[in-house]
Amino acid sequence: MGKTFKRPEALTETDTHYCPGCTHGIIHRLVAETIDELGILGKTVGIAPVGCAVLAYNYFNCDFQEAAHGRAPAMATGIKRVRPDLMVFTYQGDGDLASIGMGEIIHAANRGEKFTTIFVNNAIYGMTGGQMAPTTMPDQRTTTSPFGRNVEDVGMPIKVAELLAALQTPAYITRQTVIKPKYINKAKKAIKQAFTYQLEKKCFSLVEVVSTCPTNWGMTPLDAIEWTEKTLLEYYKLGDYKIPA
Amino acid sequence: MQSEVMFAGFGGQGILVMGKILAHAAMEEKYEVAWVPSYGPEMRGGTAYCTVVIADHPIGSPIIKNPKHLVAMNGPSLEKFAPTVKKGGVIFINRSLISFGANRDDVDELAVKIMEIAKDLGSVKAANIVALSAFVARSGIVSMEALKHCIKEEFSNKPKLIPLNMEAVVAGEKAGKK
Amino acid sequence: MPKVLMKGNEAIGEAAIRAGCLNYFAYPITPQSEVAEYLVRRMPEVGGVFLQGESEVAVGYMLFGAAGAGARVFTTSSSPGISLMSEAISYIAGAQCPAVFVNIVRGGPGLGGILPSQGDYFQATKGIGHGDCRMLVMAPASVQEAVEMVMKAFPLAEKYRNPVMVLGDGLIGQMMEPVEFPDHLKSEPTNKDAWSTNGMDHRNSKKRNIVKSLFLDPALLNDNNLQLKAKYDQMRSDEVMFEAYNTDSEYKGLVVSFGTMSRVCRTAIDLMKADGIEIAMIRPKTLFPFPEKAVADASKKPTCTHIISVEMNMGQMVEDVDLSVKGHLPVSWYGKCGGEIPTPEEIIDVVKSRIA
Numbered sequence: 198m199g200k201t202f203k204r205p206e207a208l209t210e211t212d213t214h215y216c217p218g219c220t221h222g223i224i225h226r227l228v229a230e231t232i233d234e235l236g237i238l239g240k241t242v243g244i245a246p247v248g249c250a251v252l253a254y255n256y257f258n259c260d261f262q263e264a265a266h267g268r269a270p271a272m273a274t275g276i277k278r279v280r281p282d283l284m285v286f287t288y289q290g291d292g293d294l295a296s297i298g299m300g301e302i303i304h305a306a307n308r309g310e311k312f313t314t315i316f317v318n319n320a321i322y323g324m325t326g327g328q329m330a331p332t333t334m335p336d337q338r339t340t341t342s343p344f345g346r347n348v349e350d351v352g353m354p355i356k357v358a359e360l361l362a363a364l365q366t367p368a369y370i371t372r373q374t375v376i377k378p379k380y381i382n383k384a385k386k387a388i389k390q391a392f393t394y395q396l397e398k399k400c401f402s403l404v405e406v407v408s409t410c411p412t413n414w415g416m417t418p419l420d421a422i423e424w425t426e427k428t429l430l431e432y433y434k435l436g437d438y439k440i441p442a
Numbered sequence: 443m444q445s446e447v448m449f450a451g452f453g454g455q456g457i458l459v460m461g462k463i464l465a466h467a468a469m470e471e472k473y474e475v476a477w478v479p480s481y482g483p484e485m486r487g488g489t490a491y492c493t494v495v496i497a498d499h500p501i502g503s504p505i506i507k508n509p510k511h512l513v514a515m516n517g518p519s520l521e522k523f524a525p526t527v528k529k530g531g532v533i534f535i536n537r538s539l540i541s542f543g544a545n546r547d548d549v550d551e552l553a554v555k556i557m558e559i560a561k562d563l564g565s566v567k568a569a570n571i572v573a574l575s576a577f578v579a580r581s582g583i584v585s586m587e588a589l590k591h592c593i594k595e596e597f598s599n600k601p602k603l604i605p606l607n608m609e610a611v612v613a614g615e616k617a618g619k620k
Numbered sequence: 621m622p623k624v625l626m627k628g629n630e631a632i633g634e635a636a637i638r639a640g641c642l643n644y645f646a647y648p649i650t651p652q653s654e655v656a657e658y659l660v661r662r663m664p665e666v667g668g669v670f671l672q673g674e675s676e677v678a679v680g681y682m683l684f685g686a687a688g689a690g691a692r693v694f695t696t697s698s699s700p701g702i703s704l705m706s707e708a709i710s711y712i713a714g715a716q717c718p719a720v721f722v723n724i725v726r727g728g729p730g731l732g733g734i735l736p737s738q739g740d741y742f743q744a745t746k747g748i749g750h751g752d753c754r755m756l757v758m759a760p761a762s763v764q765e766a767v768e769m770v771m772k773a774f775p776l777a778e779k780y781r782n783p784v785m786v787l788g789d790g791l792i793g794q795m796m797e798p799v800e801f802p803d804h805l806k807s808e809p810t811n812k813d814a815w816s817t818n819g820m821d822h823r824n825s826k827k828r829n830i831v832k833s834l835f836l837d838p839a840l841l842n843d844n845n846l847q848l849k850a851k852y853d854q855m856r857s858d859e860v861m862f863e864a865y866n867t868d869s870e871y872k873g874l875v876v877s878f879g880t881m882s883r884v885c886r887t888a889i890d891l892m893k894a895d896g897i898e899i900a901m902i903r904p905k906t907l908f909p910f911p912e913k914a915v916a917d918a919s920k921k922p923t924c925t926h927i928i929s930v931e932m933n934m935g936q937m938v939e940d941v942d943l944s945v946k947g948h949l950p951v952s953w954y955g956k957c958g959g960e961i962p963t964p965e966e967i968i969d970v971v972k973s974r975i976a
Binding site: 474478 | 625796797798887965
């Protein structure tokens with residue numbers, strides 16, 4: 198009987214630093230499987246964000262650059278423009294992409310830069326210790342919204358997929374999650390589709406992945422999954438928001 | 443040897459181009475040259491001026507307070523800059539727009555109705571070339587041959603305009619000669 | 621190649637192409653937007669990359685990405701724009717990537733003005749970004765020298781794997797002067813396989829490269845910064861450039877001045893010489909590394925009584941002059957800013973009064 202399960206070649210053997218119940222590990226694996234299946238490891242460059250995935254370069258087996266907070270799309274633009282033959286992906290969290298890096302992601306998407314963004318949205322700042330993010334839910338408690346997010350004061354959570362889908366430039370924009378196996382298969386398909394569009398030099402592609410943060414949410418991993426399904430997925434609806442013609 | 447020419451007038455009168463053509467001609471005659479524009483908000487619709495420095499040695503300061511010569515294309519420029527011109531220099535006056543003089547008795551004043559001349563040639567747009575040619579003919583700062591060559595180069599991507607501008611050189615030279 | 625009459629900004633764009641740099645990212649700002657206006661037409665002719673970014677912040681990181689992937693890359697901006705790029709410059713220095721920045725300086729602080737200034741001396745030489753980062757900084761005094769320095773900047777950036785800046789001013793950018801370009805393009809970029817993210821297939825290797833400035837282990841960060849320091853020390857010993865003017869005379873005073881300002885000083889020195897007053901000048905061509913030894917040596921002329929740093933700012937380089945002279949002669953500053961450029965006559969008055 199042949200081997201039915203192994204670590205993707207695109208992942209290193211390094212143990213990750215992610216917390217128990219965090220979904221980064223699953224998302225890393227889906228990206229790595231995609232790289233393996235498309236046979237692009239030798240021409241892929243990843244861009245790590247500032248956030249929990251700041252050390253992603255330790256876990257992927259391809260070339261990597263480490264960006265400043267929010268600037269990964271500008272770096273990906275630089276790489277892709279001078280080396281269109283390379284496969285480039287950014288891996289960004291909600292603080293990185295939707296707060297400090299909002300300008301960079303909108304303009305990269307609007308120019309139709311032919312790279313792929315994996316946008317991990319867990320509605321909180323993880324690495325800095327659980328502060329409010331632009332995607333934090335109304336009344337959600339964080340260390341900088343200790344009485345719950347007051348939307349009168351700081352506005353409503355930003356729906357990134359919808360916002361980017363409103364741009365007129367063709368793109369592939371989708372929202373997925375990986376909290377249960379039934380979602381994981383769809384997410385994998387979406388990530389592979391995003392990389393495939395890049396491989397075909399077709400368009401900008403972004404996969405928003407609704408994720409958990411049990412540590413900073415103050416929940417058990419199982420409660421976190423339940424809260425994600427009940428609360429986050431109600432607001433952040435899954436599905437394709439834009440598909441190139 | 444060093445001489446400096448200030449070109450001044452309204453934006454749109456071709457001030458910067460006059461300076462550029464003169465600088466080019468001086469370069470062709472193996473002089474050291476520097477062309478220094480005014481830039482910024484004043485280049486948008488207001489006054490425009492530039493200075494061309496021509497020398498037989500490396501040019502030090504390109505910022506000139508007292509130019510040797512002045513080409514004044516409108517009244518405010520003449521009023522403002524005529525007092526700064528060095529003794530013995532040429533002050534060219536666009537007589538089509540300026541009714542008064544430089545009010546100096548130690549300079550060589552040359553006033554020409556450049557716009558009327560240019561209109562007679564076929565287009566008032568050539569007025570700056572008439573002015574430049576008259577000034578060059580009077581000051582002798584570069585040869586008329588070098589000037590013609592550089593005007594042709596300037597219009598090399600609009601060859602249809604070259605004959606008109608060559609006529610403007612001839613008319614300007616005639617008006618400028620003593 | 622024959623001389624051509626060219627605006628400084630356009631000549632800078634052409635110089636980069638002649639140096640083999642075919643990748644340009646930029647954001648418009650006065651007084652240097654002509655570089656982009658020139659290169660948007662020129663880059664396609666040579667198969668190069670031109671992109672107008674959404675901000676100077678983004679442009680800084682476009683450079684970082686491109687440089688990290690092994691490309692020869694540059695941008696041009698002016699003071700407020702350079703402030704926005706300074707974040708990226710720190711990252712680029714920390715990650716040891718080569719990139720070239722041209723700053724056509726305008727008056728500050730804040731929006732300041734758009735006329736020539738040398739107010740970014742401190743920023744360029746000492747405060748370009750957070751952390752222990754420095755840039756090699758060259759300051760041209762003519763359009764021709766701007767061309768030469770831009771062409772020199774790329775090999776220097778690659779030699780040191782560090783940002784290099786050409787610090788001009790509004791006048792250098794806007795002025796037209798005759799320039800001569802070398803006939804041949806420089807050779808291909810140096811081999812970057814050892815460190816750049818140019819793709820494992822591209823370099824035929826199974827070993828991945830990581831371009832980063834993050835070193836969470838204090839010992840590793842210390843090691844990285846020691847490497848940076850070693851580079852800066854090597855720049856200090858190997859890359860100093862300056863011009864000595866009238867230093868063979870029995871001068872009574874020494875002027876230190878760079879860029880556009882040094883041209884005005886040269887005229888003042890010539891006029892004083894004709895009047896029987898000998899004044900010498902040291903013109904730093906590299907601002908970092910600063911020509912400390914040249915200034916110190918020139919200050920030791922027995923006839924010299926005073927040293928004046930003449931700048932288009934409120935007194936910045938004067939601190940480096942002071943450090944070089946080490947207190948054995950009085951050092952003072954003279955200057956103006958905001959687009960006011962001291963005239964030769966003014967400088968003559970100041971020099972005469974201070975050497976008296």
